[in-house]
Amino acid sequence: MAHSHGKYADFEGLRERALALRRAGHSLRQIRDELKVFNNDLLHRLVKGEPPPDWTRRPNAKDDLRARARELRLRGWTYDRIEAELGCSKSSVSLWVRDLPKPERRDPNEQAKLAARKRWEHELAVRDEARQDTKAAARREIGELADRELFMAGVALYWAEGAKDKPYDRRENVTFVNSDPGVIRVYLAWLDLLGVERERLRFTVMIHETADVGGAERYWAGLVDADRSAFYKTTLKKHNPKTVRKNVGDSYRGCLAVRVSRGAELYRRIEGWWYGIVGAVAAADQHNRT
Numbered sequence: 001m002a003h004s005h006g007k008y009a010d011f012e013g014l015r016e017r018a019l020a021l022r023r024a025g026h027s028l029r030q031i032r033d034e035l036k037v038f039n040n041d042l043l044h045r046l047v048k049g050e051p052p053p054d055w056t057r058r059p060n061a062k063d064d065l066r067a068r069a070r071e072l073r074l075r076g077w078t079y080d081r082i083e084a085e086l087g088c089s090k091s092s093v094s095l096w097v098r099d100l101p102k103p104e105r106r107d108p109n110e111q112a113k114l115a116a117r118k119r120w121e122h123e124l125a126v127r128d129e130a131r132q133d134t135k136a137a138a139r140r141e142i143g144e145l146a147d148r149e150l151f152m153a154g155v156a157l158y159w160a161e162g163a164k165d166k167p168y169d170r171r172e173n174v175t176f177v178n179s180d181p182g183v184i185r186v187y188l189a190w191l192d193l194l195g196v197e198r199e200r201l202r203f204t205v206m207i208h209e210t211a212d213v214g215g216a217e218r219y220w221a222g223l224v225d226a227d228r229s230a231f232y233k234t235t236l237k238k239h240n241p242k243t244v245r246k247n248v249g250d251s252y253r254g255c256l257a258v259r260v261s262r263g264a265e266l267y268r269r270i271e272g273w274w275y276g277i278v279g280a281v282a283a284a285d286q287h288n289r290t
Contacts, residue, residue: 011046014035014037014046015045015046017035018031018035018037018043018046018047019046019047019050021034021035022047022050022052022053023050025053025055026053027052027053028043028044028047028052031043031046031047062088062092065086065088065092065096066096068086069082069086069088069092069093069096069097070096070097070100072085072086073093073097073100073103074100076103076104077103078103079093079094082097147193150186150189150190150193151190151193151194152277153186153190154186154187154189154190154191154193154194155270155273155274155277156274156277157183157186157187157190158174158176158187158190158270158274159270159274161176161177161178161183162174162175162176162177162270163175163176163177164271165267165271172263172264172267172268173259173260173263173264173267174259174260174263174266174267174270175257175258175259175260175263176257176258176259177206177255177256177257177258178255178256179253179254179255179256181223184223184224184256184258185223187258188201188224188258191260194266196260196266198226200260200261200262200263201224201226201230201258201259201260201261202230202231202232202258202259202261203220203221203224203226203230203231203232203256203257203258203259204231204232204233204234204235204256204257204259205217205220205231205234205235205253205254205255205256205257206234206235206237206254206255206256206257207234207235207236207237207253207254207255208236208237208239208252208254209236209237209238209239210239211248211252211253211254212250212253213234213236215253216234216252216253216254217231217234219253220253220256223256224256224258235257
């Protein structure tokens, strides 16, 4: 094929030289200047079929989107779903994935179920965010804790979760059992406020025998910052093969029992404090009614 101008008459010769330069890593501008070919149409025909060197390629901001679109298409996504997921135009999606096989047409009922599930997942995410916002706001409302506030909270906490004396079972001792690390921290802070020396505390881990017993022992020892000598022998709960345990996983560490030695006098004070709170509430209620 010959060009109408004389100096481009030897097209094949020019093409061979252009291809050689292209393969040597030259850009179109460099080939143009070398061969003195200033006709862009002719220049592109001379190097047709030969890819440009990597250094001349401009980074494309849409390369990641294109790769993601192709991945989703291979998973059977429609153009509409890909467009909504990536936030790009349907024409771009079509251009990027048109060489891929079309996904099998879904059953209308299946599509409806999928859409409903997506809506429900979105609704759950919105609800969870609202829950977390409420919890965070409530946490900020607490602020700093005064000694009397901690004192009252500790009395109520012990009376709800601690061992109590019964007329038919005299046990004036201070023993507290719980599986919540936060509850244990608050309880220990309360004992500190009451002036109970840490040397008077003894601990017992209570856990299912099939759990990570050693890991639980180390966890609780670290939480209460106590030497292993302050721990009694771990109490193991026997496994019943007929039951299905739900308290499994890395977060399961059993319960921790905290006992205050020589605690009879403290127990009597705790009971008195509690009934003092009950009486104060009753008096306040009576006052509000009159």
